[in-house]
Amino acid sequence: DGGITQSPKYLFRKEGQNVTLSCEQNLNHDAMYWYRQDPGQGLRLIYYSQIVNDFQKGDIAEGYSVSREKKESFPLTVTSAQKNPTAFYLCASSKTGQETQYFGPGTRLLVL
Amino acid sequence: AQRVTQPEKLLSVFKGAPVELKCNYSYSGSPELFWYVQYSRQRLQLLLRHISRESIKGFTADLNKGETSFHLKKPFAQEEDSAMYYCALRTGGFKTIFGAGTRLFVKA
Numbered sequence A: 001d002g003g004i005t006q007s008p009k010y011l012f013r014k015e016g017q018n019v020t021l022s023c024e025q026n027l028n029h030d031a032m033y034w035y036r037q038d039p040g041q042g043l044r045l046i047y048y049s050q051i052v053n054d055f056q057k058g059d060i061a062e063g064y065s066v067s068r069e070k071k072e073s074f075p076l077t078v079t080s081a082q083k084n085p086t087a088f089y090l091c092a093s094s095k096t097g098q099e100t101q102y103f104g105p106g107t108r109l110l111v112l
Numbered sequence B: 001a002q003r004v005t006q007p008e009k010l011l012s013v014f015k016g017a018p019v020e021l022k023c024n025y026s027y028s029g030s031p032e033l034f035w036y037v038q039y040s041r042q043r044l045q046l047l048l049r050h051i052s053r054e055s056i057k058g059f060t061a062d063l064n065k066g067e068t069s070f071h072l073k074k075p076f077a078q079e080e081d082s083a084m085y086y087c088a089l090r091t092g093g094f095k096t097i098f099g100a101g102t103r104l105f106v107k108a
Helices: none
Strands: A004-007 A010-013 A019-025 A031-037 A043-049 A064-066 A076-078 A087-094 A107-111 B003-005 B010-014 B019-021 B024-026 B032-038 B045-049 B072-074 B083-090 B096-098 B102-107
Touching: A004 A087, A010 A019, A019 A031, A019 A087, A019 A107, A043 A064, A043 B096, B003 B083, B003 B096, B010 B019, B019 B102
Parallel strands: A010 A107, B010 B102
Antiparallel strands: A004 A019, A019 A076, A031 A043, A031 A087, A064 A076, A087 A107, B003 B024, B019 B072, B032 B045, B032 B083, B083 B096, B083 B102
C-alpha cells in the first residue's frame, strides 16, 4: 500500500489552533487533491493542484490552505477559520487531471 | 447544477443474488463516470470507469445518457463484495464530483 501516504492517522485540534495534514506521493503524479468526507455526504473537494507551485480552490476551500512546493508533497492546513473541522480527510493524486485518482489512507481530524 | 445522486445509503442482498447500485448524475456536458469502492480497512480505489467498458470483479456499469444514469450491476453477489461504493462524475478538467455512497452488504 505504498504510493501515497497521509499522516497522522488521527489528529486532534484545539479551539483556535491551526493544524497541518501531510500528504506525500512517490508515484511521480502531477496532480494532487484534498477531499473532505462527512457521513452521508460523500467526498467534497477542498483544493487541488495540477503542477508544482500551482493550486486551485475546490468547492469547500474556506478555512483551509495548501501549498505545493514539491511534486511529492501537498500539505493541507486546517485553520482556525474552519468552524467545523471534524471530518475524515482524504488526499489523492493522479498522473494528470485526466487520469484515475489514487487515494491515501486518510486522516481523521477531531476537535478537542 | 452538477450533481451525483446515489439514492440508496444501504443495500443488503443475499449471496448469489443479483445486485444493482443506482447512480444518477446531472451534467449538461459530456460526462465521464466512475465507480470507486472502499473495502473494510482499505483505501478508496477505482473499480471501473465508463470509457473502459470493462467488467471488474464481475461488475459492469453502462452509461445511459438518456436517463443520466450509470448503475453498477453484478449478476451474482459475493460476500467479498461487501463494501462502500461511490459513483463519481468528472466534469472536465480536474474536478470530480462524488455521490454520497452506497454501503453494500452481502449476506451469507
